[in-house]
Amino acid sequence: MSDSSPSPTKLPAPARSLAPVKIGIVSISDRASSGVYADQGLPALQDWLTRALQNPITFEPRLIPDEQERISATLIELVDAGCALVLTTGGTGPAPRDVTPEATLAVAHKELPGFGEQMRQISLKFVPTAILSRQVAVVRERALIINLPGQPKAIAETLEGLKDAAGKVLVPGIFAAVPYCIDLIGGPYLETHEAVCKAFRPKSAQRA
Numbered sequence: 001m002s003d004s005s006p007s008p009t010k011l012p013a014p015a016r017s018l019a020p021v022k023i024g025i026v027s028i029s030d031r032a033s034s035g036v037y038a039d040q041g042l043p044a045l046q047d048w049l050t051r052a053l054q055n056p057i058t059f060e061p062r063l064i065p066d067e068q069e070r071i072s073a074t075l076i077e078l079v080d081a082g083c084a085l086v087l088t089t090g091g092t093g094p095a096p097r098d099v100t101p102e103a104t105l106a107v108a109h110k111e112l113p114g115f116g117e118q119m120r121q122i123s124l125k126f127v128p129t130a131i132l133s134r135q136v137a138v139v140r141e142r143a144l145i146i147n148l149p150g151q152p153k154a155i156a157e158t159l160e161g162l163k164d165a166a167g168k169v170l171v172p173g174i175f176a177a178v179p180y181c182i183d184l185i186g187g188p189y190l191e192t193h194e195a196v197c198k199a200f201r202p203k204s205a206q207r208a
């Protein structure tokens with residue numbers, strides 16, 4: 001009679017425990033925050049991050065008007081609350097009330113210009129007005145803060161980049177660089193779902 005007990009070699013590998021991560025998501029919109037229209041920024045951010053990341057996520061959502069002091073105070077509060085990543089949406093354009101980049105730079109310890117440069121490159125594949133977005137990314141303490149444009153569809157476009165119909169990456173999204181950046185500033189080790197976004201780390205930084 002054959003032994004029906006499972007061979008140890010066939011047992012599924014024990015699930016790796018992934019570090020939890022706290023993420024601040026901030027929708028900056030005069031009209032959404034005052035109820036003129038329903039906010040689509042926070043749902044779009046939460047949806048994309050939930051699809052992209054394998055780690056357990058605690059979201060810290062904030063919906064606020066385009067007011068510089070309020071934006072800076074919100075960013076500081078979220079970093080102090082332990083967010084490793086803070087994503088904002090809205091207020092990056094040239095209009096008088098668009099002050100998200102100024103509010104972000106005001107709380108920066110370091111600026112990372114590559115994120116804004118890459119987002120504008122990606123967005124140019126979607127809209128010629130991509131160059132109107134003044135978005136910045138900065139490090140404050142152990143947190144990475146990134147501005148995304150306010151148009152809700154721009155959230156997935158900039159984070160994920162541009163793919164062809166077969167899913168081949170044509171222009172890498174900025175999120176590919178986020179996990180390694182968070183390693184470097186002392187945050188949790190983030191792992192992504194490759195079908196949504198393949199994170200890049202140098203071999204020496206990859207964990208088994």
Ligand SMILES: Nc1ncnc2c1ncn2[C@@H]1O[C@H](COP(=O)(O)OP(=O)(O)OP(=O)(O)O)[C@@H](O)[C@H]1O
Nearest residue numbers: 027029030031032038039040041090091150151152
């Ligand atoms: N939070 C949001 N929810 C839904 N749609 C939004 C949101 N933010 C922006 N949009 C849409 O994207 C467009 C461009 O965004 P932008 O940040 O320039 O808005 P805005 O003209 O400054 O107005 P507001 O700050 O009142 O949203 C808006 O006109 C609106 O159609």
Ligand SMILES: Nc1nc2c(c(=O)[nH]1)N[C@H]1C(S)=C(S)[C@@H](COP(=O)(O)O)O[C@H]1N2
Nearest residue numbers: 090091092093123129133149150151154157
């Ligand atoms: N991917 C992407 N980027 C985009 C857009 C867009 O629709 N998709 N809209 C542009 C427009 S029209 C503006 S005015 C700027 C600034 O937008 P914000 O003020 O909503 O942040 O983002 C630009 N970047």
